[in-house]
Amino acid sequence: xxxxxxxxxxxxxxxxxxxxxxxxxxxxxxxxxxxxxxxxxxxxxxxxxxxxxxxxxxxxxxxxxxxxxxxxxxxxxxxxxxxxxxxxxxxxxxxxxxxxxxxxxxxxxxxxxxxxxxxxxxxxxxxxxxxxxxxxxxxxxxxxxxxxxxxxxxxxxxxxxxxxxxxxxxxxxxxxxxxxxxxxxxxxxxxxxxxxxxxxxxxxxxxxxxxxxxxxxxxxxxxxxxxxxxxxxxxxxxxxxxxxxxxxxxxxxxxxxxxxxxxxxxxxxxxxxxxxxxxxxxxxxxxxxxxxxxxxxxxxxxxxxxxxxxxxxxxxxxxxxxxxxxxxxxxxxxxxxxxxxxxxxxxxxxxxxxxxxxxxxxxx
Amino acid sequence: xxxxxxxxxxxxxxxxxxxxxxxxxxxxxxxxxxxxxxxxxxxxxxxxxxxxxxxxxxxxxxxxxxxxxxxxxxxxxxxxxxxxxxxxxxxxxxxxxxxxxxxxxxxxxxxxxxxxxxxxxxxxxxxxxxxxxxxxxxxxxxxxxxxxxxxxxxxxxxxxxxxxxxxxxxxxxxxxxxxxxxxxxxxxxxxxxxxxxxxxxxxxxxxxxxxxxxxxxxxxxxxxxxxxxxxxxxxxxxxxxxxxxxxxxxxxxxxxxxxxxxxxxxxxxxxxxxxxxxxxxxxxxxxxxxxxxxxxxxxxxxxxxxxxxxxxxxxxxxxxxxxxxxxxxxxxxxxxxxxxxxxxxxxxxxxxxxxxxxxxxxxxxxxxxxxx
Numbered sequence: 001x002x003x004x005x006x007x008x009x010x011x012x013x014x015x016x017x018x019x020x021x022x023x024x025x026x027x028x029x030x031x032x033x034x035x036x037x038x039x040x041x042x043x044x045x046x047x048x049x050x051x052x053x054x055x056x057x058x059x060x061x062x063x064x065x066x067x068x069x070x071x072x073x074x075x076x077x078x079x080x081x082x083x084x085x086x087x088x089x090x091x092x093x094x095x096x097x098x099x100x101x102x103x104x105x106x107x108x109x110x111x112x113x114x115x116x117x118x119x120x121x122x123x124x125x126x127x128x129x130x131x132x133x134x135x136x137x138x139x140x141x142x143x144x145x146x147x148x149x150x151x152x153x154x155x156x157x158x159x160x161x162x163x164x165x166x167x168x169x170x171x172x173x174x175x176x177x178x179x180x181x182x183x184x185x186x187x188x189x190x191x192x193x194x195x196x197x198x199x200x201x202x203x204x205x206x207x208x209x210x211x212x213x214x215x216x217x218x219x220x221x222x223x224x225x226x227x228x229x230x231x232x233x234x235x236x237x238x239x240x241x242x243x244x245x246x247x248x249x250x251x252x253x254x255x256x257x258x259x260x261x262x263x264x265x266x267x268x269x270x271x272x273x274x275x276x277x278x279x280x281x282x283x284x285x286x287x288x289x290x291x292x293x294x295x296x297x298x299x300x301x302x303x304x305x306x307x308x309x310x311x312x313x314x315x316x317x318x319x320x321x322x323x324x325x326x327x328x329x330x331x332x333x334x335x336x337x338x339x340x341x342x343x344x345x346x347x348x349x350x351x352x353x354x355x356x357x358x359x360x361x362x363x364x
Numbered sequence: 365x366x367x368x369x370x371x372x373x374x375x376x377x378x379x380x381x382x383x384x385x386x387x388x389x390x391x392x393x394x395x396x397x398x399x400x401x402x403x404x405x406x407x408x409x410x411x412x413x414x415x416x417x418x419x420x421x422x423x424x425x426x427x428x429x430x431x432x433x434x435x436x437x438x439x440x441x442x443x444x445x446x447x448x449x450x451x452x453x454x455x456x457x458x459x460x461x462x463x464x465x466x467x468x469x470x471x472x473x474x475x476x477x478x479x480x481x482x483x484x485x486x487x488x489x490x491x492x493x494x495x496x497x498x499x500x501x502x503x504x505x506x507x508x509x510x511x512x513x514x515x516x517x518x519x520x521x522x523x524x525x526x527x528x529x530x531x532x533x534x535x536x537x538x539x540x541x542x543x544x545x546x547x548x549x550x551x552x553x554x555x556x557x558x559x560x561x562x563x564x565x566x567x568x569x570x571x572x573x574x575x576x577x578x579x580x581x582x583x584x585x586x587x588x589x590x591x592x593x594x595x596x597x598x599x600x601x602x603x604x605x606x607x608x609x610x611x612x613x614x615x616x617x618x619x620x621x622x623x624x625x626x627x628x629x630x631x632x633x634x635x636x637x638x639x640x641x642x643x644x645x646x647x648x649x650x651x652x653x654x655x656x657x658x659x660x661x662x663x664x665x666x667x668x669x670x671x672x673x674x675x676x677x678x679x680x681x682x683x684x685x686x687x688x689x690x691x692x693x694x695x696x697x698x699x700x701x702x703x704x705x706x707x708x709x710x711x712x713x714x715x716x717x718x719x720x721x722x723x724x725x726x727x728x729x730x731x732x733x734x735x736x
Contacts, residue, residue: 034714035401035404035407035676036408038401039402042399042400269671269710270668270669271671274672298668299637300637300666301638304638304672307401307404341634342637345636346637
C-alpha cells in the first residue's frame with residue numbers, strides 16, 4: 001500500500017485485521033502522510049461496510065436552550081431570561097415537527113436539549129410521549145448520556161429506570177453527544193457541571209443492556225492532548241467489546257465561535273478533521289459505522305471524509321441550532337437531493353435509513 | 365469484499381503506483397475507478413518526486429485592469445459590457461496608487477495582471493502598464509496577460525503573436541499566467557467562450573512564449589459542460605506541449621463557479637463537490653508528469669481545502685494576493701488577502717516545509733525564519 005517504512009507494522013496489522021494498540025494510535029496522530037492514513041481507513045471501511053453510505057431524513061428538535069451546565073465549549077446553552085433563551089411547550093414541539101412533516105420523506109426526530117433548571121424528568125418524558133403519540137410513524141432518537149444522567153439525578157430514579165421509562169415512551173435510540181472527551185481532567189476544566197466520564201459510559205452500558213442502541217462521539221480540537229483522544233477512543237472500544245450496543249461514532253470538531261473557550265482556542269483544520277476521522281475508523285475496529293457529520297465538518301469536508309473511513313453522513317436535519325449558535329458555516333439543513341448527489345459523486349450508494357440503521361431504500 | 369477490478373483499471377493502477385507515464389485510457393480508467401485515496405497516495409509520491417518536501421508560497425499582488433469585456437463569455441461572472449455602471453478601467457494614476465502600496469509590501473515578489481478584453485483600449489495602454497510596473501518595482505516579476513489577452517492584442521494590432529510577446533517582453537514582462545485555457549476543446553469553447561482564443565491559438569501563444577524564454581503557467585477549468593474525456597484530452601495537450609518546450613512552470617485547476625454566470629443558468633450547473641476537486645487534482649498530477657508544480661489556488665478552493673490539496677499532489681499555495689476580483693465576482697467567499705504567517709502555519713501542519721518563492725520557484729530567504 002506504499003506505507004512509509006516507519007508505519008509498515010501498523011499497516012500490516014490493519015491489513016491482517018489485528019487490533020491496534022494505544023501506542024499505535026498515538027503514532028498515527030503523528031503521521032503526516034494523510035493520503036496513506038486515509039487509504040488505510042478507506043480499506044477497512046470497504047471491507048467492513050462496502051459501498052453503502054447511510055443517511056436519514058430527519059428533524060432536530062431542541063426542546064430548550066436553557067441549561068445549568070454552562071460548558072465552556074457551548075454556544076447554545078443560556079440562562080433563563082438571557083436573550084434568545086427559550087423553552088418549548090408540548091404544543092410548540094408538535095408544531096415544529098408538523099412543519100417539518102411537509103417533507104413527505106421525513107422519517108424521524110433527533111431530540112437533544114439543555115438541562116433546564118426547573119423542568120422535571122416528567123416534563124421531558126411528557127413531551128417525548130406526546131411526540132410519539134402524535135407522530136407514531138416517526139422514529140425517535142434522543143437524549144444524550146448527559147441528559148439521562150441529569151434526569152436520574154433530578155428524579156431520584158436510577159439510570160436504568162429513567163431509560164426504561166424513555167423506552168416505554170417510544171425512544172428507539174440514544175444520541176451520541178455529551179461524550180466530549182471521556183477524561184475527568186478535561187471535563188473538570190470544560191464541563192464540570194455535567195455527567196462524568198464514568199457516568200456517561202454507564203448510561204451507554206445500561207442502555208445497551210436494555211436493548212436500546214446508542215451512538216458515540218468525541219468533541220476534539222480544544223484542550224485535550226492527542227493521547228487523550230486515543231484514550232477516549234479506547235474507552236469506547238472497550239465498552240463496545242462488552243455490549244456491542246454502539247451504532248455509529250461521530251467526530252465533532254470544536255467550533256469556537258461565540259463560546260467562552262473560543263477566546264483562547266482556534267478551530268481545527270480540515271487536515272486534523274480528516275486524520276482524526278481516519279484514526280477513529282482504524283482504532284474503533286468493533287464499530288460498524290463512522291459518521292461524517294456535515295453540520296460541523298462542513299459539506300465539502302464531510303464529502304471527502306467518505307474517503308477517510310466514514311460510511312454515514314447523517315441527515316437532512318431540517319433546522320440545526322446547536323452548532324449554528326457556535327458559528328457553523330454549513331447550511332441549517334440539506335435537501336435529500338443534495339445528500340444523494342454528494343454520496344454519488346464519491347462513487348458510493350446512498351441508503352436512506354432509520355435511526356437504527358435499518359435501510360428504508362437504496363438509491364441507484 | 366471489494367469488487368474485482370477490470371484489467372484496464374488494474375494496469376492503470378499499477379502504472380500510477382510505479383510513477384509511469386499514463387495513457388488516455390489509463391487516465392479514464394483511474395477516473396472511473398474513483399478510488400480517491402489511492403489517487404492521493406500516488407499523487408503524493410509524484411509531488412515528492414517533483415519537489416520533495418517543499419511547499420511554495422509567494423507574496424504577490426493581483427491587478428485586474430478592467431472588467432469591461434468584448435468577449436462576453438457565458439462562463440464568466442466578472443465581465444460587464446461597456447456602459448454598465450459596474451464597469452471600471454484603471455488608468456495610470458489608479459495603477460500608480462496600487463504600485464505605491466505594493467512598494468511597501470515586504471517581500472513582494474510578483475505582480476499578477478489579468479484583465480478583460482476591453483473594446484477600446486489599445487495595445488499601447490497594456491505595454492505602458494507593463495513599463496509602469498517595471499519602473500515602479502524593478503525587482504518584482506511581472507506576470508501578465510493570459511494567452512487569451514495576447515491573442516486579442518495580436519488581432520487588434522494586426523501583429524503576429526510573436527511580435528506582441530516580444531514587445532511586451534521588451535517592456536518588462538517576465539512570464540504569462542496560465543488562465544484562459546478553460547478546456548482546450550473547440551466544441552466546449554464554442555459554448556462557454558465562443559469569442560475568445562481557440563485551442564490552437566492558446567497553445568500557439570504558449571509555444572511562442574516558451575520559445576522566447578518567457579515561462580508560463582497552465583490551467584484547466586472544469587465542472588461545466590465538458591466530458592471527462594475532454595478533461596483528459598486537455599491534460600494530454602498540455603503534456604505534449606510541455607514535452608516539446610518545458611516552458612510550463614505550474615499547473616492549476618479552476619473548478620467552475622456557476623453562480624452569476626450565463627452558462628450556470630442556462631445549463632443549471634452546480635459547483636462540483638470537494639471529492640471531485642481532490643480527485644481531479646490527484647489525477648492531473650499523475651497525468652501531467654512533466655510539470656513540476658501544482659497550485660492549490662486558495663482563493664478559489666478556500667483555505668481549508670487548499671491545505672487539504674497538499675495531501676493530493678499540490679505543492680504551491682500561491683500568494684498572499686492583495687485583492688482579487690474575478691473569482692469573487694462569481695461568488696467565491698474566501699477572504700481577499702491572508703498573511704504569510706497563516707500560510708506557513710498551514711503548510712507546517714501538513715508536515716511539509718514552507719518555502720517562500722519568486723515567480724520562477726527560486727527560494728527567497730525569509731527574515732523571520734533567519735531570526736527564529
